[in-house]
Each structure stands twice: as structure tokens, then as C-alpha cells.
Amino acid sequence: MGTVADRLTELGLTVPEVAAPVAAYVPALVDGDLVYVSGQLPVIAGELVxxxxxxxxxxxxxxxxxxxxxxxxxxxxxxxxxxLERVRQIVKVTGFVASAPGFTDQPLVVNGASELFGAVFGPAGQHARSAVGVAELPKGSPVEIDVIARIAP
Incomplete structure (x- = not known):
């Protein structure tokens, strides 16, 4: 199946610089064999798209x-x-969707993230997940995703 780097290349993706936090937190934190990734917005080159x-x-x-x-x-x-080669499992994905009244297809939105994790990490990209509709997200973003990953020592 190749390396994570190989799969990223096959998908035409380049890992960008980590997005700067919009408040008082760090983008990711390692605790033992888990990495907790803070909620990420759809930012490209420093701009909310x-x-x-x-x-x-x-x-x-x-x-x-x-x-x-x-x-x-x-x-x-x-x-x-x-x-990234140390990632053994994407354990949990939480997707927050800024939803208009009556919108109930949050799972279809979060599939965009879930499918990418599967494509990049293969079987290790399969995960538990929540897809939550919310009234507002930071900076007016339509979606925010956070992740918990298990890593090898």
C-alpha cells in the first residue's frame, strides 16, 4: 500500500504548514501514544476559504x-x-457543521474528512466519528474537524 507520503503524492496533496491557532491553544498535543489535534478550519495559505x-x-x-x-x-x-509514518490509527474524528435551520445532512459533510483519512492512512484511517450540527463556528466557518490519532512509539 506504500507509505503515507506515497499516498499523499498519489492523491496530489502536499501537507501544508500547520494553520496558526486562532486563539490560546496548540494545533496538536502528544500524550503517550495519542495525538490530540485541535479543531481545524478550512484554511488555505492562511485564509479561511x-x-x-x-x-x-x-x-x-x-x-x-x-x-x-x-x-x-x-x-x-x-x-x-x-x-506521519508513526500514525497507527485515526481513532476518532469529530466534525462540527454550522447548520442552517432544518439541515440534517451533517454526516454527508463530515464524509469529506473521513474519506480523506481513509485514502491517506488506508485501514488505519478507519475511525469512530461524530458529526454535529452547530449554530456558529469560529470566524463564520461552515465546518471544523478535530482528530485523535494513535501513534507508534
Whole structure:
């Protein structure tokens, strides 16, 4: 199946610099064999690429693509504290979706992140997950993703 770096290349992805925190926290923290990745927004080159509510200003498909961008940023945060080849399992993904009233397809949005983790980490990318609709997210973002990963010593 190749290395994580090989799969990233096959997917046409480059791990960006870790996104700067928007408040008082660190992007990722190692505790034993777990890495806790703080919530990542759909930021590219330091800029939030979309704002709005999913189901109103942002379509489900567009939000899923934004969740994929969040997942790339989660991978960048992971890479800022450990070698990605040490990732043994993406244990838990939590997706927050800024939802318009009546929008109930949060799982379809978060699939954008889940599918990317599967493509990048293979079987180790399979994970437990929550997809939560919320009223607002930081900076007006439509989606935010956080991750817990298990790493090898």
C-alpha cells in the first residue's frame, strides 16, 4: 500500500504548514501514544476559504470539500508533532457543521474528512466519528474537524 507520503503524492496533496491557532491553544498535543489535534478550519495559505451556513449559503457538496480541506489541515497539525509514518490509527474524528435551520445532512459533510483519512492512512484511517450540527463556528466557518490519532512509539 506504500507509505503515507506515497499516498499523499498519489492523491496530489502536499501537507501544508500547520494553520496558526486562532486563539490560546496548540494545533496538536502528544500524550503517550495519542495525538490530540485541535479543531481545524478550512484554511488555505492562511485564509479561511468559505463562510456561511451549510444548507443555506454553502451546499452539502461544497461543505464536504471544505471538510476535506480541514482534514488536510489536521494532517498538517499531526505532522507538526510526529512523523506521519508513526500514525497507527485515526481513532476518532469529530466534525462540527454550522447548520442552517432544518439541515440534517451533517454526516454527508463530515464524509469529506473521513474519506480523506481513509485514502491517506488506508485501514488505519478507519475511525469512530461524530458529526454535529452547530449554530456558529469560529470566524463564520461552515465546518471544523478535530482528530485523535494513535501513534507508534
Amino acid at each position: 468559505a463562510t456561511g451556513k451549510v444548507g443555506a449559503e454553502v451546499s452539502t457538496d461544497a461543505a464536504a470539500a471544505l471538510a476535506r480541506t480541514c482534514a488536510v489541515n489536521c494532517i498538517a497539525a499531526l505532522a507538526s508533532v510526529v512523523d
